[in-house]
Amino acid sequence: MSQLNSGSPVGVALIGSGRMGAYHGETLARRLPGARLVAVVDPAPGTAEKLAAEWGAPAAYTDAAQAFADPAVNAVVIAAPARFHAELIVGAAQGGKAVFCEKPAALELAELDRAIDAVRAADVAFQVGFNRRFAPDWAAARALLDQGDVGTPRLLRSVTRDPGGFDPARVPADTIFNETLIHDFDTLRFLNPGAGAVEVYATADALVEPVWKDRGLLDTAVVTVKFNNGAIGIAEACFQAAYGYDVRGEVFGSAGMATMGDGRATGMVFSGATGRAIDTARSDQELLAGAYTAELAAFIDAVRTRRPALVGGEDARAALSIAKAAARSVRENRPVTIAEVAK
Secondary structure, three states, rough: OOOOOOOOOEEEEEEEOOOOHHHHHHHHOOEEEEEEEEEOOOOOOOOHHHHHHHHOEEEEEHHHHHHOOOOOOOEEEEOOOOOHHHHHHHOOOOOOOEEEOOOOOOOOHHHHHHHHHHHHHHHHOOEEEOHHHEEEEEHHHHHHHOOOOOOEEEEEEEEEEEOOOOHHHHOOOOOHHHHHHHHHHHHHHHHHOOOOOEEEEEEOEEEEOOOHHHHHHOHHHHHHHEOOOOOOOEEEEEEEOOOOOOEEEEEEEOOOEEEEOOOEEEEEEEEEOEEEEEEEOHHHEEEEHHHHHHHHHHHHHHHHHHHOOOOOOHHHHHHHHHHHHHHHHHHHOOOHHHHHHHH
16 A cells, blocks of 8 residues: 555545546545545546646646556545446555545446455455445434344335436436445445345336436336345435435334434425425535545545445445346346345
8 A cells, every 4th residue: 555654644636526526526625634635637638637726736647547656645536437436446456545436336246346356455445435324314323223222123215316407318227226226225234234135126217207218217216125134125216306305214123213314405494374395405415515524534544544444345245236136127027136146
């Protein structure tokens, strides 16, 4: 791993500066005292230079290999398109850099296995961006589970509804499972600690953009996940919610129930002649701002202390296995066991 002096900030390179990458770049540059953004990588001419200048990063590259070879870089944050994630993880690990990668860490299990092998061989920290684990509601629910207050989980639920505005022509097949519901699959596992998924049944359709269904788009889905401790989880997603960005969760157990999230932007409730209204969050970066910062803070701590990341490669593999089973379930209209896909 790249040399890190005790007490000095962790030098981080940002790879990919789209919507999520730009948010992470801002966090690394201005919200995390323990980190220093030392490089920005983006293949688009001039993009990395512009952002590096804006954020005070000393280096800008168009090729990630340049960052992997930079001795000032101790760690990388990968926010490039998902199809490049696995290769970037491997390259970073081989360069001795710790890795934070946005979800999904890969689109195929074989690619993910190669990435996991690479970070293990290099003995570097590897964290995946399952941000809900770091959101206060979800962290508090997990604490109750760990204390035994909820008892044995019986029914679980996780919901993701995006605010819409997507371009259907730019949505690859199975995106709803691989890139949206994968958060919910990880959440179900997080709320059912120690248990493993064994069978998946999914149904999905194009209800937001129905004319795109024949071209492979699915924008609305419900997935049932059976676990080896008997618990049953439901994950649902839709690419359009008229009222904003909606993320919620629930775990019902033998001793109680915990619910998470209500989509409120503030605690304000307005009562008027037409009834009562609340302000709702309109984006993930608004609703989960604290979680996005907390997950990177946890990653930086793992790099500095040489401790394992709180959510790593095996968590990424378990969630991707559920996603693969869900996509096959829709295609074949039948329940699919994890054993069928997780080979």
